[in-house]
Structure formats: C-alpha cells, structure tokens
Amino acid sequence: MSSRTEEPPQNDDGRTDASGVAPAAVAIAEPAPVPASDPGSGRSWQGVRALLVRLHFYAGVFVAPFLMVAALTGLAYTFTPQLDQLVYGDQLRVEKVGEAPRPLAAQIAAARSAHPEGTLASVITPPGPEDTTRVVLSLPELGDKQRTVFVDPYTAEVQGELTTWYGSTPLTTWLDDLHRNLHLGETGRLYSEVAASWLWVIVAGGLVLWLGRSRGQRAKSARGVLLPDRSARGVRRTRSRHAATGVWLALGLFFLSATGLTWSHYAGERFGQLLDAAEGHAPALDTTLPGAEPPAEGEGGEHAGHGAAHEPASADPADFDAALAVARDAGLGGTVEVTPPADDASTWVVAQGDNVWPVHYDQVAVDTAKGEITSHSRWADYPLMAKLSKLGVQGHMGILFGIVNQIVLAVIAIGLIAVTVWGYRMWWQRRPIRDDRTAVVGKAPARGTWRRLPLPVLVLGIPAVAALGWALPVFGVTLAAFFVVDVVAGLVRRGRAA
Template sequence: MTTIPADPSRPRAGAGTADRRRSSAPLWLLARRVHFMAGLLVAPFLAVLALTGLAYAFTPQINDVLYGDELHVEAQTGNPRPLSDQVAAALAVHPDAHVTSVIPAEDPDRTTRVVLMGIDGLHQTGSHFSSESLTVYVDPYTGGVTGELVTVADRPPAQVWLRELHGNLHLGDFGRIYSEFVASWLPFIVLGGLVLWLGKRARGRSLRAVLVPSFTAKGRARNRSWHGVLGLWLAVGLLGISITGLTWSTYAGGRVDAAITAVNGKTPSLSPSEVAAVGSAEPIGFDRAVEVARSEGLQGELTLAPPHAAKEPFIVEESSEGLPIRKTAVAIDPYTEQVTARQGWEDYPLMAKLTSIGVDAHSGTLFGLANQLLLALLALGSLVLLGLGYRMWWQRRPTRSGRSSPPPVWRNLSVPMLVVVLLAAGALGWAMPVFGVTLVAFVLLDGTVNALRRRRARVSAV
C-alpha cells in the first residue's frame, strides 16, 4: 500500500476547531465572568423587580376588586344622562374645585371619571406622573356620585402604590437606582449566558439539548440544562423588559431622552393656537365637544380637557389602552366648534412610536390579558432561573473541597481585545452611568477577592 505524505499546507484534522476554540476562549471566559459575577450580585434585585412587576401588571384586576364600588355600576338599558349633568354632580360635591379632565364611561358598566383640582390636601409637584388629583366617579345613568379617590395620572391609590414599589421601593429618587442597576446589567447577564449556552452547541451538543432541558441528567448537570434552556427561551423577553425599563430610568433615561431629541424622535404634543371669543357667544359644553370629536373620527375612550380661560381651546384626545393604538388629539374652538389643531399616531416619529409601544408592552397594556400573562410567565420564569443559578453556584462554590475561583479574565485577553473591552466599557458607562459606577465596583471587588485568595493559597503552600 502506498503512503501519501501529508500536505503541510493543509490543516490537520480538528485543527480548525481547536483554533476556533482558542480564539473564542477569551470571549467565553469574559462572558462566564460577567454572567457569574454580575448575575450573583444582581439576582436579588432582579427577584424584587420580578415580584413587584408581576403585581403591577395585574393592577387593572386589582383596581376592579379594591375599587369596584367606585369604578362599576349596574349596566342599564336606558340612555346615560348628559355628560354636563354628570360633571355638575361631581362639582356639587366639591363646589370650590375646577375640572381638569373628564373621561366619559365607554363601557356600559363603568362610571364616568371627573378629575378635579383646587382641593386642599392634594400633593402637587408639577409632574404629570406624581401630582395628585381628586377623581369623582359618577353613575352615568342616575347622575349619582359613587365615590371619589385621590389619583395620580388617573391611577387609583393601589396602582400608584404598586408603581412606586416597582420603580423605587418607596424610597424616592434614591430608590430608583436599584431598578436602573438591574436594567443596566440585565442585557449583559443575558448575553453572557447566551454565549455560554450556545457555545455548548459549537462544542458538539445537539440542537435538542440546546432547546429542550434534560429530564435524565442528575445533579448540577440537570440544573445547568434547565437553567440554560430556560434562559434561552426567556432571553428576548428579558432584553425587552430591560431596554424599555431604561427609557424612563433616571440617568440612562436622561441619555436616551437626549439621543431621541437629537434625532427629532420625541413624542409630539398638541400645540393649539389661542382662540378668540365671538361676541357674547357661550363656549360649547362637554356633550357637544364629544360630538365634534366623534365627527372627526376619534374612537374609543376619550379624555376631555375643558378650557380654563377665554382664549383656550377645548382639548379632546383618545385615551384607550392597547391595540389598535389610538393617539389622536384635537383642539376645538369652543365658540365656533372648529378644529384648530389635530395630531394623530401617524404624526409620531418612529422612535416615539417604538418608545410608546415598548412602554405599553412593559406595563402589560399593549394587548390586554395576553400581555399580562406573558409578563407573568416572564416574571415567574425569571424567579426559577435565579433559583437554578444560585443552586448551581452552591454546588460549585469555591469554598467546597477541590474547588477554586476562576482566574482573572484580564490575563487571558490580548492587548487589542483588552483595549476594545475598555473602550466599550467606557462608552457603555457613559451611556448608563449606574452601570459604569457599578462596573468599576465589580472589577475592584473581583480583583480584591482574587488577590486575597491567591495570597491565602501561597500561605497555605508554605
């Protein structure tokens, strides 16, 4: 048999795979360190966010249970009373107040909400999202007042309380750092986990093993399988929640607002011109404003803001949540009934549309109950994911016999890659200041812990 000599220009069998493994090793080590270190420290805060977010997603149902007497009426077959009469009934209870907005009952079993200001004891901040109003609920059929609640941006007290709990743990601006901390780090934890788990596929794992958890593995291998598969299926949802959450965070949110403003992508606002009073003409009332708005094509739930001065227009806007998205607003001359300004969903820039859709999806209102259930699955799945992660850490913790902490990642990076990593970290730290500060803290903590362990190892070896 003739032996053919090997071609030295051709790579040996398996050499390409080995080369790829060596070239990807620094990335794999970096992903493992970020996923482990950040995941270990961020996980408790993420668990809090998941639990509070789960509760907040179901606030419509919670509101119906807690405030059923105020929000609901027995649906009747007769026609509702004129809207002006319903507003008058609310003002009769608080004659010194003034109406800021009215939300007529869209469903036959719902009350009309009349939002009042000028009442002592309400907390005013100048911000739409924190200023309190008094909402009076009126039965549209009888004209009777069913109750009243202190609300913020039309949110009843329980919803306001849960929103603050989810956003800042009722610690004010300082407390918002915790949610921004999680939202800033979560994408890197998720991406690091994907690098680790999908790397298993590159090392010969079957596609089924990557997508379906093992039911036969034991111990840490079983936990790793379920953790990896669950993380893979939850990755898109976790990234979406993180990115949308960052849009209204304190520091990163400010950077996002500046970037959106720079590209003219902010949510537009209706800017009507002043109107001129026509002789002794009386301004139109709420009922006629609704008729004009409907004739202009406005659908679903409407929010009416009456003029408070002779030169102000009547503002009517669509306020229904969910799909189809309705954002049309019109300004009506209260003397001539002419529409002087109009703004619709089509007038929103692309960035404003994406932000609006993302916020609605994040809060569970974009597509109703299905949106809420998806958020619930995401929250519960995240809690299971965290539990499995901590279980795996416990099984492989460095304090166990024969276990040692992983070596510093930076020693395994080439100089060019280290420069790229530092530049990327600097840019991300500027864009997300909470991420930047905590990244420095993580690096210092990681370096200190490894230094102490190496010193302890040297002492033990002597």
C-alpha cells in the first residue's frame, strides 16, 4: 500500500460517496484522512501525519463541546466592565464630580454609620474622578466574600452596598463562576481545565496538518494558508474556512490555553511548583512592625481585606489618611487599597491596583505612628515569570489593555465558536452516501497509525507524552481514556468481524 494520502471521491456537494471515509476534525482540519497502514507499508513520516489526523479528529470531536462552552461563557465575561456600569452604575459612579475629595476618615465614618456590622477590612480609593470610594467590611457569615459600601468621595454620602468577591460585583462574580466551573464548584472546574489542556494540542496539530498539506500550488502560497478558498464547494469550502480562520486565531488561542492552565486546579498546582523551583514568585512584603514581636503561629488575621479576623483597636479611621499620605509621598499613585494592621505587631499596607497597561503593583508597609515606610515591594523587582504570570492573567480577563483587550478576546471567542461549528459541519458533510442509506456522520480516521511511526518518534515521543501527562494531569488522564476507549472499540470490532 502506498503511504500517500488521497482524497476520497466526492459528490458535487462535497460529501463522500460509498467509498469515502474519515471526517475532518474540529480545530484546524486535515484536508483528508489517512488510510490504515498495511503491515507491509513499513514505518515512515507519513505515519506521523496519520497519527496527527486521528488525534486531531478525536480531540476535536470530544473536546469541542468544552471549548464551545468556554468560548460562550468567556464571551459573556469579557464585557463585565460595561455590564457592571449598566447594572450597578448608581453605586459605582458619583452623581457630580466635586473639586476635592473628603478625607478617608469622613468617608469611613459615613459608611460605618450606615453599616455598623462586621469589621473594617480595607478602603479602596476611586480609580477615577467619577468613581466612588469602596469601604470593604468583613462579615463571618459571608465567608470569603465581603460587604462593600460605596461612598461619594466628594460628599461622603453612601450610595449603596454590594456583596463582593475580591472586589468583583455580584454580576461579575456570577459570570466568573460560570466561566470557571459552571457553578458546580471544584468538580465543575474540570470542564475548563479539559478545554485549556487540549486547546493548544488541537491548534498545534491543526496548524501542522494545514501548513503541511501538499496538494496543489494554492496550499504552498500565503493566500492559500491565510484565506478561504472561495472556489471550493461542499466540504472543501467548509474546511478552508475552518482552517484559515484557525490560523488567524492560533496565537490568541495558545495564549488563552497557557494562561488558563496557570490558574487551573491540577495544572496550576504544577505551575506553582515550577515557580517555587525557579524562585519565580512575586516578592513578599514584610509587614512586621520594627521592634515588635510577631504573633504566635495561628494568631492574627489576613490582610488585603479578605478574611480579617478582627478590627484592631489601633485601626482609627484617621490612620487611613495617614497611611495614604505616606504612600503618596513614596510615589504610589492611582487607585490604592489601604489595609489596617492584622495585629499590634503588623504595619499598615498600601497596595496599588492599577491593572491597565502600564500596570502599577507597588506595595508599601507603613508605620503610621512614625509616619515612615518599613518595607517596599516594587513591580520592577518582580521576577520575569511572576510578571508574565500576572500580566497573562490580566490579559486573559480582558482588562490589561482596556477596551482593546476586550474586543480582541471577543473576536477570538466568536472565531473559536465558528471554527467549532465548521468542524462539526465537516464531520456531517463527509458522511458516506449510498442509494439505500446515508450515514449520520462521517467515519473516524482508520486505526493502527501508530504502527507506522518511525522508531525515533516512538522512542522520544512516549517519554515526552508522559512528561506532558505529569505537567498537565487532566490532559494525561483524558488522553489515556481516549486510548483505552480506542483499544476497546478495536477489540469489539475485531470480535464482530470474527
């Protein structure tokens, strides 16, 4: 048998006739299936291509639903800043911009007068002149969420309150949970990790198949790679749209896959181990008050407004202004979060929170009694891996470059939805057709391609796949599941034939 891949016969509408076989896959499709190898065909690099076709097909068919859900929920999350302004504009924006903001102490007093419950966790200054100040309260019954009171910085009038999660409004929190775990908790996070673990595999395999095709001069031209073939019909037209769009989206999809994996459950844990080994974490801010003895292990609270155990007696509202003034003198501009000491042995913390490029993430520890800074954590001192990780997360969330970031993510999400739909359409278009009956979908690529792989590929590929399976556990488990299902299906088919 020749190792050359041939296109199955097609009708005018692009569907295969009774002799046609495999469908194209769902990410960036291979133009034609590779037939099963015959024992006498020997090993060749065509076996690699055949294996890619088979892997691309099965990954596309079974993982595409997860990608579709991730794309739809991600598209909804992309525009949460605009949705927040639409739904919570009364709390987030001031009615009239004044000349100068009131002291934080006056704004805190107004917030505590309206909401005396809980403990004062932190205060976040307005990001812009038309934004409100956020006074964050910790309540035990809210768990890891907080009650945020929104205050007009010019009049010190309370404009409302919301239950927030790390600064996110209820709507943003709901959409974030929908995208991350479909509101199914830790179990639901598996869906997004499956999508992120396989997305880069599908895209990389599809690129290799599309760029490596050898049929005709068009396949070798830049136009043939980047633009759909308008002269094609049927499945060929669908395939060219599917593949050309995938080429344009490839870089963005690789980025979303990589950044999504860094905060996933299992792969994220591996990424954390890598940061530990490479000392790639952000530098920690020393919040111990000079000359004070740190509390015993297990005592004290958490800073940054999340889970503070109590409100220290020293957390006078006037000290918020003192801590802010010291931080401003040290060069911390823009919006900042001022957090009181967790205990008598700790300092105040003032941290920048400007997520739009150029970002500002400097932090200072302030001793308000002496009016001086005791420790400084600068964004410029972050290790490269910590910077890339932080910026990648902000880009993934659509806030790094403002509205431009949102538009790019929306285009990628819509493109991924279109590519997925075209992939399934190809599967349907490549179904075998006969006069007496028509199959529902096309056949899968033929089995046995691994027997045609060159020995160097097997020797190097098996350890590489094992390493990937360790680094990306969900990818490794699902790949093993594909293999088991394929073996069982082959045994069942062989038994029926016998």
